[in-house]
Amino acid sequence: MSKEIVLRNARLIDGESDQPRERVSIVMKDGRIASVTDGDGPAGAGAQVIDCAGKTVMAGLIDTHVHSTFVDRTDLTLFLAAGVTAARDVGGRLDKVLRLRGQVNSGEVVGPRLYVCGPLLDGEAHSFSPGPMSEMLDNIPRPSAAPAKIAELLDSGVDGIKIYFTMPPDTARAVIRAVDKRVPITGHLGYTTAMQAIEFGIDGLEHIWISPYQDICSLEMRLAPGASMSNRSFWTHTLKGWEEMNLKAPNAQAFFGAMVEKQVKMGTTLDLLWTAYSGLEGALADPDRAYIPPHCLARQAAQNKKVKAGKEWDIHPGYWAPGEGRKALDKQLDAVRMLHEQGGVVVGGTDCGGLNYPPPGFALLREVELLEQAMGSMAALKAVTVGAARAVRKEHELGKVKPGYYADLLVLDKDPSKDVRDLRSLRMVYRGGVAYDPKVLLAARPVRDMEAIPA
Ligand SMILES: [Zn+2]
Incomplete structure (x- = not known):
């Protein structure tokens, strides 16, 4: 059982609407999306609440x-x-x-x-x-x-x-x-x-x-x-x-x-x-x-x-x-x-x-x-x-931000619905409700010698 995570105040690209929705709350629980609500929405006792003001959330x-x-x-x-x-x-x-x-x-x-x-x-x-x-x-x-x-x-x-x-x-x-x-x-x-x-x-x-x-x-x-x-x-x-x-x-x-x-x-x-x-x-x-x-x-x-x-x-x-x-x-x-x-x-x-x-x-x-x-x-x-x-x-169960779907989500600093290059402003990624910081993942890789050309 994973802990409940609530993303609040997010701009949301839900996969259905033609335009992003504003000030939405997304609740993740046990690897799935439990609820998606306009406004503050519910948060259970002990839930981790993350303020996503200014950020955009979308499906992975x-x-x-x-x-x-x-x-x-x-x-x-x-x-x-x-x-x-x-x-x-x-x-x-x-x-x-x-x-x-x-x-x-x-x-x-x-x-x-x-x-x-x-x-x-x-x-x-x-x-x-x-x-x-x-x-x-x-x-x-x-x-x-x-x-x-x-x-x-x-x-x-x-x-x-x-x-x-x-x-x-x-x-x-x-x-x-x-x-x-x-x-x-x-x-x-x-x-x-x-x-x-x-x-x-x-x-x-x-x-x-x-x-x-x-x-x-x-x-x-x-x-x-x-x-x-x-x-x-x-x-x-x-x-x-x-x-x-x-x-x-x-x-x-x-x-x-x-x-x-x-x-x-x-x-x-x-x-x-x-x-x-x-x-x-x-x-x-x-x-x-x-x-x-x-x-x-x-x-x-x-x-x-x-x-x-x-x-x-x-x-x-x-x-x-x-x-x-x-x-x-x-x-x-x-x-x-x-x-x-x-x-x-x-x-x-x-x-x-x-x-x-x-x-x-x-x-x-x-x-x-x-x-x-x-x-x-x-x-x-x-x-x-x-x-x-x-x-x-x-x-x-995949590809949208909707109750029952996998909690596979991206939290972005910018809004890619206008310019998809803003997908690179990825701040946090969730797979099945588990959070990964892209910077940490990339820092864990060995540094490659870019000048080396094989004989
Ligand atoms: Zn192939």
Whole structure:
């Protein structure tokens, strides 16, 4: 039983109202929100009452696309330090992600509340070659193998299913049928198109860059059968395809229409192109670089033996030129805007753990800043709270500040409903009613030598 905490006099972004509410009291008890009242509200005997005058309270952020087992355990605190109180793991070795979920959700390891999908489900072929990341791959080699694999995963207690790049349409259909809506299914698609997956009943798509690419690019820029993400050309080709894309073309509009009609969640991961937007120099000067986990640094150092290491070695995956992709990113922002304006569901995700930079937690702050450009600040905040909660199918207890919901809250010095960069004014974060001071969490990390470039 945790003690009762009352936040008084707060400006509240509750996740439902279009505008913040003023002078609100929020009571947290036993890990949940007990009450939300205008004015002073109740406080039980012995409750800790905190005056939040001038401060803004909102629900903790949710990152819908992380690979948590590829982040050092001690660095899971970075999520909380940035205000990310829940995350969905969309790819990891089954036993590892299940163990980590148990440890984090019980409080044994400090980090965000975790929901897990288990391994990436490919078709017959693996999507990428053996290496440090390949432990998260699994296969369903033919449609008839789908029921057994899905039963195994659901029996183990996964919160969702993720289908991956090389899974062909007939197997994807068999998987979606076998899951039978028991958990949400998302996909990082390639061999199955987004339109096919939507027709089969998929719940979400990952990476606006990749999953709908074949559906919305021009005919000439479609990827040939057998395309591989391990080839550098995949990335440069799809960047070009995005630059040249006509989002008003009938194929693109048909995709948006289907997404809206079926309310399929579009996971964005716009931050994959963050360096394109900030410019390489801007990224190199980014203080968040200090928070890249050692695990990710070591992996990137090994990668740099293949792609020439420069001073940007730690922040750039090496598959496309640093600074490239600005026009593609602008077009992806246009796609997000169109989808949102037509009534689609946009949800923020980052791929952190899978990607070094920006680092855990802080990557989602970058994502929200990009989403704000496409949809405005309030909608961008919803994409990483209420929208993201829908993607993990936990909208009844996550993503809003409402009685019965998890006491996952942020207390901010400024009001991010006008400018989402004010999410960085985080003063205190609560996960399940337990308080964490971001400054204390960050101070506990070892200081990194920013000048060191691996040989
Ligand atoms: Zn990923």
